[in-house]
Amino acid sequence: MAERFLVEAVNDALHVEMERDADVLLLGEDVGRAGGVFRATAGLRDRFGADRCVDTPLAEAGILGSAVGLCMAGFRPVCEMQYDAFSYPCLDQLITHVGRYRWRTGGTMTFPLTIRMPYGGGVRAPELHDDSPETYYVHTPGVKVAIPSTPADAKGLLAAAIRDPDPVVVLEPKLVYRTERGEVPDGEHVVPLGKARLAREGGDLTIVAYGAMVPVAERAADALASKADIEVLDIRSLKPLDEEALLASASKTGRVVLVQEAARTCGYAAELAAILAEKAILDLRGPVLRVTGYDVPYPYWSIEDAYMPSAARVVDAARRLLAF
Amino acid sequence: MASTIPAERGLRRVIGDDASIPDGEVDGLDDEGLLELYRSLVLLRTYDERSVIYHRQGRIGTYAIYWGHEAMQAGSFHALADDDWIFPSYRESAIGLLRGMPPATILSWWRGHPAGWWNPADYNVASICVPIATHVPHAAGLAWGKRLRGEDACAIAYFGDGATSEGAFHEGANFAAVMRAPAILFCSNNGWAISTPVSAQTRAQTLADKAIGYGIPSARVDGGDVLAVYEATRAAVARARAGEGPTFIEAVTYRAAPHATADDPSAYIDPERVEEARANECLGRYERYLRRHGLLDAELEQQLKAEAADVMRAGIAAAEAEPKPDLGLLFEHALVDPPASFQTDLAELRRILG
Numbered sequence: 001m002a003e004r005f006l007v008e009a010v011n012d013a014l015h016v017e018m019e020r021d022a023d024v025l026l027l028g029e030d031v032g033r034a035g036g037v038f039r040a041t042a043g044l045r046d047r048f049g050a051d052r053c054v055d056t057p058l059a060e061a062g063i064l065g066s067a068v069g070l071c072m073a074g075f076r077p078v079c080e081m082q083y084d085a086f087s088y089p090c091l092d093q094l095i096t097h098v099g100r101y102r103w104r105t106g107g108t109m110t111f112p113l114t115i116r117m118p119y120g121g122g123v124r125a126p127e128l129h130d131d132s133p134e135t136y137y138v139h140t141p142g143v144k145v146a147i148p149s150t151p152a153d154a155k156g157l158l159a160a161a162i163r164d165p166d167p168v169v170v171l172e173p174k175l176v177y178r179t180e181r182g183e184v185p186d187g188e189h190v191v192p193l194g195k196a197r198l199a200r201e202g203g204d205l206t207i208v209a210y211g212a213m214v215p216v217a218e219r220a221a222d223a224l225a226s227k228a229d230i231e232v233l234d235i236r237s238l239k240p241l242d243e244e245a246l247l248a249s250a251s252k253t254g255r256v257v258l259v260q261e262a263a264r265t266c267g268y269a270a271e272l273a274a275i276l277a278e279k280a281i282l283d284l285r286g287p288v289l290r291v292t293g294y295d296v297p298y299p300y301w302s303i304e305d306a307y308m309p310s311a312a313r314v315v316d317a318a319r320r321l322l323a324f
Numbered sequence: 325m326a327s328t329i330p331a332e333r334g335l336r337r338v339i340g341d342d343a344s345i346p347d348g349e350v351d352g353l354d355d356e357g358l359l360e361l362y363r364s365l366v367l368l369r370t371y372d373e374r375s376v377i378y379h380r381q382g383r384i385g386t387y388a389i390y391w392g393h394e395a396m397q398a399g400s401f402h403a404l405a406d407d408d409w410i411f412p413s414y415r416e417s418a419i420g421l422l423r424g425m426p427p428a429t430i431l432s433w434w435r436g437h438p439a440g441w442w443n444p445a446d447y448n449v450a451s452i453c454v455p456i457a458t459h460v461p462h463a464a465g466l467a468w469g470k471r472l473r474g475e476d477a478c479a480i481a482y483f484g485d486g487a488t489s490e491g492a493f494h495e496g497a498n499f500a501a502v503m504r505a506p507a508i509l510f511c512s513n514n515g516w517a518i519s520t521p522v523s524a525q526t527r528a529q530t531l532a533d534k535a536i537g538y539g540i541p542s543a544r545v546d547g548g549d550v551l552a553v554y555e556a557t558r559a560a561v562a563r564a565r566a567g568e569g570p571t572f573i574e575a576v577t578y579r580a581a582p583h584a585t586a587d588d589p590s591a592y593i594d595p596e597r598v599e600e601a602r603a604n605e606c607l608g609r610y611e612r613y614l615r616r617h618g619l620l621d622a623e624l625e626q627q628l629k630a631e632a633a634d635v636m637r638a639g640i641a642a643a644e645a646e647p648k649p650d651l652g653l654l655f656e657h658a659l660v661d662p663p664a665s666f667q668t669d670l671a672e673l674r675r676i677l678g
């Protein structure tokens with residue numbers, strides 16, 4: 001075990017998985033010489049060479065499209081998108097090919113590729129360095145999606161993604177890249193996809209969150225501690241979803257607040273709310289409430305704190321729900 | 325139609341070297357024009373150097389430094405008419421200054437303040453484009469639209485060497501060519517896309533070679549030679565106005581500053597090339613040219629630099645005097661017809677934040 005920052009845990013996972021499997025290739029803009037603009041890939045080019053840690057041309061559709069071909073050649077490419085919003089050029093490849101190719105081959109060919117990217121706001125950056133694009137990925141059939149909130153999960157989920165036979169997108173909360181610090185198992189460490197993490201046990205109300213919203217949920221739980229016993233469920237694997245954990249917590253507390261940083265409409269929380277409506281409605285004592293970003297472009301950073309779901313907004317929603 | 329094959333291999337130059345290479349001639353600029361160009365270079369340089377300091381002082385956020393790129397920006401700008409549209413990337417964030425945009429507006433953009441918004445039609449300067457190359461089709465479309473309307477204006481899009489790898493660049497270039505759009509595709513080739521050198525970006529011998537496939541004629545110029553940039557852009561504008569369609573300009577320089585304030589280039593850049601680029605930087609080269617031709621003396625130089633410094637002092641003061649934006653701004657401007665939920669959201673946010 002070692003104490004690591006979240007971004008260091010990502011780096012550790014890449015070292016371990018590239019060591020373990022010579023077919024793992026890393027592709028991306030500035031991942032080699034510079035070691036990534038967040039230094040997530042630092043040291044990999046020196047360790048594994050420029051053929052396995054590749055500074056690609058500046059073209060996200062090219063990165064992901066060629067990863068499809070590399071899969072056909074037997075490799076397991078790990079594609080870095082430099083930032084959330086700069087992944088959008090790759091969506092064409094993602095939707096038209098990555099999510100469909102296995103299906104199109106009648107299940108005879110697998111596409112074990114990983115896409116990883118820093119995502120999310122709060123970092124005081126110029127426009128389009130702040131998006132939370134998970135819904136675009138989750139909404140694409142044939143693609144799995146994970147979002148860690150702790151260093152250990154950042155390592156374990158990325159390892160699971162790399163080993164998974166299907167395409168997996170891992171979004172890394174850049175806001176907490178160098179603030180979330182924690183014990184990370186040395187060597188091989190895999191956190192299976194499809195399992196949520198109970199970040200805090202409680203009996204009165206469940207806050208469901210993922211990524212950078214987990215620490216926000218925990219702060220809200222702290223703030224409410226004198227009034228209510230709050231459970232925090234870190235979803236961490238958005239697809240496949242750990243429905244069992246979601247429903248178990250909902251039936252235990254009967255009250256659910258969903259937190260997501262992305263814009264509200266058709267966001268991931270809407271999916272969770274629909275599942276709760278379908279399968280937990282009789283366990284619930286009040287409405288499922290959402291605390292989300294707003295349906296507007298992510299604002300310029302001098303007012304981004306008002307856009308980002310805050311502990312105060314989560315507390316407010318929880319208080320309203322506790323009244324039921 | 326101008327031949328597109330082959331692209332030039334050498335770089336066009338006008339400014340000599342003080343020694344064996346004599347200064348060339350340049351059409352279209354009288355003495356006053358030459359000094360206007362100098363004023364623009366000084367203003368851009370001052371803005372950039374002050375911005376790096378403001379960043380260190382925490383007065384602006386992350387900033388994309390353009391030190392050494394001023395000749396590409398000012399040289400091309402001065403070949404345009406006021407009706408021509410400019411599509412800047414983050415690297416040309418301050419080019420609006422040359423169209424009279426207040427420095428406070430651009431500083432506000434880098435301060436993450438909505439006072440950094442502007443109406444493109446007020447200056448014929450589009451918004452700063454952050455996603456690489458995605459504005460190239462916009463410039464093609466604007467220029468195409470101007471042709472359809474029978475207007476004389478053209479459009480210039482600025483982008484980097486790395487941008488020529490993106491699909492959006494290729495699609496935009498092809499549209500510009502097919503639609504005979506009066507567009508100038510201005511590639512500021514500074515040798516690097518963050519840490520990726522041009523040699524890892526393409527196997528083409530020159531970036532201008534890429535224009536050949538689209539039937540677009542090109543010019544290659546020394547990006548540190550403001551007069552060569554001016555001349556090449558002037559010819560491109562003339563082609564555009566004559567209905568001959570787009571031109572690709574590859575202006576070559578070496579990035580002598582970090583990619584942005586957040587970047588540490590020591591891991592990848594060649595310090596000797598940086599030294600060389602700094603010694604041969606575009607403002608000094610043009611000052612020496614003007615002195616050789618008796619157009620600039622120490623007094624005028626000091627006066628123009630002091631004026632630019634005053635403009636920046638007033639600019640940052642005005643940007644910092646902007647009141648903190650009201651929360652209501654979050655919900656404004658995204659739609660002409662906002663949904664009712666925006667009101668509810670805002671009311672709730674105000675209640676919670678007190």
Ligand SMILES: Cc1ncc(C[n+]2csc(CCOP(=O)(O)OP(=O)(O)O)c2C)c(N)n1
Binds near residue numbers: 086089514
């Ligand atoms: C679509 C997209 N991908 C990635 C980025 C991140 N990024 C910002 S600048 C840059 C390098 C651009 O290099 P170049 O086109 O040469 O322009 P320069 O910065 O040198 O002016 C990259 C990769 C981005 N802004 N947009």
Ligand SMILES: [Mg+2]
Binds near residue numbers: 486514515516517518
């Ligand atoms: Mg460049």
